[in-house]
Amino acid sequence: MKDILDIINKFNSFALFCHVSPDADALGSMNALRLVLKKMNKKVFAYCDGKVPDNISFLDVKLEENEKHIQQVEVCIMLDCNAPSRVGKYAGLFDNAKIKVVIDHHQKSDYEFTYSLIDINSPSTCDLLYEIIKELNVPINSQIALNLYAGLSSDTGGFIHSSTNAMSHKHAYELLNYNFDLEMVNYNMFKYKQSNYLFFYKTALRNTKPYLNGKIYVTFFNNKAYKKYENICENPTAFHFLDGIEGNEIRVRIIEKEKDVYSISLRSNKYANVCNIAREFGGGGHIRAAGCTSNEFFKDILGKILDSCQKELERSQNDRNS
Ligand SMILES: [Mn+2]
Structure with a gap:
């Protein structure tokens, strides 16, 4: 955790990646980190090989298409997965990065990162990232809170999967203080379905x-x-x-x-x-x-x-x- 905080504080340009077929934890963690880095006046680009599912468009993820930034940034960070193959078409560019960081909660692959925070006992990547953000002392706003909440709520299936624990509820409780539209988030993630x-x-x-x-x-x-x-x-x-x-x-x-x-x-x-x-x-x-x-x-x-x-x-x- 300390190494990752140092990297975020020390460097000024970042490319973020999440897995193919992205879900609310992948996109929510990536977007929350993007918003935090922007607040810290860093350059940041977010990449995902896949479409944002309609029902979580409220995350308001801004994806970058131009791949040239990946070679220009100082640090590449992978979220919610821990092998280049999981980031699809960006695998090669990620692999070539100088500093490779991972923040994830899936079973570890054999891939070597420069710095890694992988906790398979964490219910979501957003839970891990929230702890990091608190240490960075960047004021969280309602959009950041909404992205983190969506991720931790989604990966616990609305706090019902076996991974749900006291920390999930503690984080949810804290994030709810930032006054985002909880009913809208729950409706879109857990109820809404297109007629087909x-x-x-x-x-x-x-x-x-x-x-x-x-x-x-x-x-x-x-x-x-x-x-x-x-x-x-x-x-x-x-x-x-x-x-x-x-x-x-x-x-x-x-x-x-x-x-x-x-x-x-x-x-x-x-x-x-x-x-x-x-x-x-x-x-x-x-x-x-x-x-x-x-x-x-x-x-x-x-x-x-x-x-x-x-x-x-x-x-x-x-x-x-x-
Ligand atoms: Mn996840």
Whole structure:
């Protein structure tokens, strides 16, 4: 933490990066840090390889398109992820930076940063960043508070995921003192859906199959279905309606984003560690939410993933019983 505070205080130009398929924690942390650095009269550019989801446009993220600044700034900071591959098309430029900093709460990759603050026990990157901002002694305004709150609230699923702790609530309590429109934030993040969600839900249910007596659900979107509902599929909460159904533990989502390129998301309810599964396929994430990509044939991937899920269910059930 001390090193990162020194870097922020000492240098004057920064490029910020967050992960592809950005969520409120990725964009909120990046935008809050952008606003803080601007208040400190630093030069700052924010990059994201992906669109801001409509329902969190209220974050008012200002993304930079011009890549030339990345080579000109003194420091590059990665937020809410910790491997260059996660920043998509900016991976190479980030890798070439002189000073590389990371602030994140995902499982560590092998990538070497110059300075890193990775706390896998933190519920969100915004929680970590908020602690940093408090140490910087920059006065927080309502827009900064709103971005931080949106991130910590989003990553805890509105304070219901297993990662939620006393600190989440303490930070939320403190940030709410900055008088942003809480009802608007909650409505947009947790209630609002475009009307085509009804058709999306129908498709998703039709394409969801139970395995192992329903302990595993697999939802498959081929490229055609993905293209039709692309915006919805990119919303990380779109499939939450399948969470918590009695008898189910693991949900697998396989989405053919491009021809024969599959994006795989894994979610668990109470005990399975889906990060273990994702890692077997070169991905990563959290215990209850993880992901990976594959370009094998669909049938092969499905078989391998189901095997891995079954092993993880056996392992985690043994853990529970011992
Ligand atoms: Mn996050």
